[in-house]
Amino acid sequence: MAQRSSLLARTISTLIILILILVAIAVVTKLLGSRPFERTVVEMFIRVMLVVGIYIFVGNSGVISFGHMGFMCIGAYAAAWFTIPAVMKQVSLPGLPNFLINTQLPIFLSAFLAGLLAALFALIVGRILMRLSGIAASIATFAMLAVINVVYSNWDSVTGGTGSIVGIPFYTGIWTALGGAILVVIIAYLYQISRSGLALRAGRDEATAAAASGVNIVRERLIAFVISAFVIGVAGALYGHFLGVVNPDAFYLGVTFITLSMLVVGGMNSLSGAVMGVIVISGIIQLLRWLEKGVDLGGTTLAIPNGLQEITIGLVMIVILMFRPSGLTRNREITWRFKGATKPSE
């Protein structure tokens, strides 16, 4: 029998290709030099973090989660607590414990702690929720999101209520966001090839058979849940530093659906699908926005009416899913080889 190359050697090409694509986008953006466009790309990189973060749980476990943007909320607010100057916090968030009011951490430490806080929350809640599967689990995660949203919208002295918290230092630029996106893709890749990742994907395909193979699905799900919460918590922190304001409304249904849509359109069972979903949908949205603003065609400006962009993106998504129900990547990973061994039959 031929010596099989190691797991890493067989699968690393996917990781390298995805990272190269992200780096290429960042470099081209820098070369173009438009500030508004650069912000679009930064936002896209943060979306990559979010969608890949959801993928770690949803893609590997097969359980659709409507709750992950709750972790983004937790992360973004934690970053606010950790980085806003003490003087401002005393006034706007008087309910915070003293040690928090008086701390002002460096941004990366704060983002890491924000991720940890989200992960800790996921660990506690997940111990209960991960017992559920299928649609009941989806609804339970949505209920979790709703609870987080209600609490952050009304705990005025600690979260500022429905009002925005301001004073979060601007930090997230294109290189930070690129770094974040690459880091998250690496985490997702490592999880995917880990023991837990394999066991969880087995459970996704056949829960009963996985149990009969000695897999404790609840535990593996919890691991994925916690890791993805960490990733999304960090993404939330970077988002806060990107926008400078956080508001509970920004972490509710709107962002939940757009991130899930990107994942499903890309192909929810593969890391490549998660990344490509974000890039393709963001690309189409940007294209339509340019069209909305008007394209100069030999003296006449061609523009689509305002609001048509949203309608078109919805239709495009429906059409993509009609022709590719398992997503643009058909749930496969991108590799060097065209006829890769990892090609699933259809």
Add this chain to the structure above:
Amino acid sequence: MSRLKALGLAATFGALISGPALADDIVVGFATAESGFMQAYDKPAQDAALIRIDEINKAGGLLGRQIKVVTADTKTDRAEGAKAGLEVLDKGAELVIVSCDYDFGAPAALAAEAAGKVSFFLCAESIKAGIPGVGPHSFSSSVLAAVQGATMAEWAYNKKNARKFYRLLDTWTVYNKGICDGFDWQLPRLKDAELVGSDTFKNEDASIASQISRIKALPQEPDAIMLCTMMPGAVSAIKQIRAAGIKAPILNGSGVDGSYWLSAVPDLSNFFVPAQGSIYGDDPNPKVNEFNKKYKEVTGGDPSSQYVYPGYVLIDVWSKAVERAKSLDADAVVAELEKMKDEPTLFGPRTFTSEIHHQNKGRYLIIETTNGKPAVVDEWTISEAIPVADLLKQ
């Protein structure tokens, strides 16, 4: 809107927006919503601002230069808002005008602040829309939500002899909470006034039956109900309260000004709203009524609510400050704005200080709706400005 009027609009604003930019022009940037949820709220105030700009240009311009307008669509999206801010700044905007709502306007205002430019919220009524939430170059030309709550409480106490108040808060937005905060601040300052009950609901609640049951369970109907809410839930709440046979006066914030929704509650009476100016053609200041006519000429429709007016006011006060500073330098303009004390405008006096770039005291018209007809019945200015420290605490 008739075609003719639409043409008129295009003629007036088209020249403003798409005319060739001369090196000499002063650029004013609108980073506002042209689509999505906020569009309906940004557009009227923006039109009013454009009317004022047009007036200034026709009168010879600002510092002898014409004002040129550039726009960028925020699409009612926070991240797009920041981009829109950058876009108008890149086109050379000296003044960045941002969305009506603090949450949606802040990203663009923060971009302006970072670039060292003056920003104005079209009609935000949160204390954050200014120094605390953006920075020392940011302003709002409207009046704080808290002042609305305080005004209604003090006015009802003095003019309607209200002593027993009931407070019903829709927890949806900061604006709603702001109205009730102002009410809460005012109430202890009114001798013998008491709060006989308090409750909350959510704007999207399909039914507020249990909240109404709580009011009905009181031993006697309150003298006034302070209703801190906004559209669209406001209509539903008002309709249900009146349907339940509660006839007590309902006090509101300015968010429910306008007659466009009154058809939903036929013959509504005993209903009070504070407004900066009257859209009903009966403003005590004839110039306001003239403005309303002009607005109709340009846009083809009457102002739908008082939220048109802050747009006009902001260009008015900013241009005065520029003229006085004789410069477009942001710090110089801010310094002149902060010197304004009871600066008269069409829609009430405006005061800015180095402490607060918003109105914590303001003259309000009181609009009463009787049998479905709104009309100005009074004018009220709260006796004491709400201290900045109290506003920030909220």
Add this chain to the structure above:
Amino acid sequence: MTALLQILFDALSLGSLYALGALGIALIFGVMRLVNFAHGDYIAFCVFALLWPSIDAAAIVFAGNLPTIILIPLILAIGAGLSVLSEILVFRRFRNANPATMMIASFALGYVLKNFLLMLFSSRPKSIDLWSNLSQQVEIAGARIPLLQVITITITIVILIALTAFLKRTRFGLEMRAAAENFTMARMLGVKANRVIMLAFAISGMLAAAIGLILATQSGTVDIQMGMSVMLVAFIATVIGGLGSLPGAVIAGFLIGGASVLMQVILPLEARPFRDAFVYGAVIACLIWRPQGLLAPKSAKQRV
């Protein structure tokens, strides 16, 4: 006693709205395992059909002016038509797709509908006066209840009875129930899948229209978002009730309405803004307690 009765009435009026919504979602889920996120937008669409497209602040009432006897069937027909059309144009192509794909497709469809309405009508809520004499109060054993609520509760009960009779007594109903219990099996037994699915969509669309009319009458408002919160609660109710079980969905709809009203009554003022957190907490507890739902159909039990 009167207070208790009042709570009961309040709970019934909110619950009946949720129950109608849950019924609409459960019907579709039953026959094709689709969680239709566009349902809320059907509700909004039907209500906007009362108006003439305009982005002005004041609404231009159009269909809303028709006599009741024409208006109600017209709006119901619009709901049914929209729902059936979305099945023919969109959902039919997703018969074999996995649930996540269908869910996202339905979300995308709702997004398209919402933005279409936004373009035609702007985001500004519009006002409409529909049957305002229904808001007068009726007194029952000391508790007051608006006539509209009485009618809503009655309509819900009537619809429930009619639907139950329809499902039990007619051939269509039998086929639909069979399909809801076990779709593949029903298909093998000769149930005409497309016909049953279209019928389910039609009924579901009519239910959406009915909710829209009730909401518009009650609130006097027409708003892009108006179906959203009912749809979310209805969706939850469908799952708690036991996916595929119509009576379960209805019971759960009433339970959530009841829980919501009860929380509003018993929570102290400071905790009241957190009402929904308690309601959703109860939802989680309920799911942990009965993951298959309160009334799970037998087919839902997992076979090893």
Add this chain to the structure above:
Amino acid sequence: MTSTALSARNVSVSFDGLKALANVVLDIPPQRVTGLIGPNGAGKTTLVNVLTGFQAPDEGSVTMDGKDMAGITSFGIRRLGIARTFQSGRLFSELSVLDNLEVTGVGLGLSRREACAKAEAMLDWIGIASLADRIAGGLPYTDERRVAIGRALMMEPKYLLLDEPAAGMSAEEADDLIALIRRIVAEMKCGVLLIEHNIGLVLNICDHIHVLDSGEIIEDGSPAQIKASEKVRHAYMGTQAEAGGVVL
């Protein structure tokens, strides 16, 4: 009572009031092939579910080598060395064949590298090493069965419960299966429970056979005894005339 065996002791299970198993007593001794036959709906799979922790018995108990297995989860039972296959294959359809086997390895605590090595060795042992990189979802029926058995055999379980492994196989393929089962018993010292419709196969390979009908064990004994049993013939004639007629 045999001290070393996987045993069902007076197991009863009912669903919605219907008895699926009543007072079932059954031993699966090590290094032996025990057969379980019975008409459709007799409760065979339910019994396997009870023995592997997927179904808690209403009454009675399951013991392994004298140890009571009550309250142990299904994955816990696999970790104790009781493996099973499923009637419908139930491979992890989106994973490769090698990964399918690796899952059991990591499920039982190996690292991926170790699990991979073991999985390769197992594929080799069964003789399907060439399938390693194929995606399990697209395998032909017989290969699917063999992969499922390989997945269950990872880490050499003490007991293996095969739920209709020969369903749909040709006579030739069934012979291969018999050879494989013999090797499992001989080389892995494993106790096997074989559930089959193909009674010929069961009579051929089993040391001891139990016959289940309507949830009750109606007969047990050596292949010869089963062949001769009037009760068994009756049960099969009653419910499955054609099968009984042909095979017996």
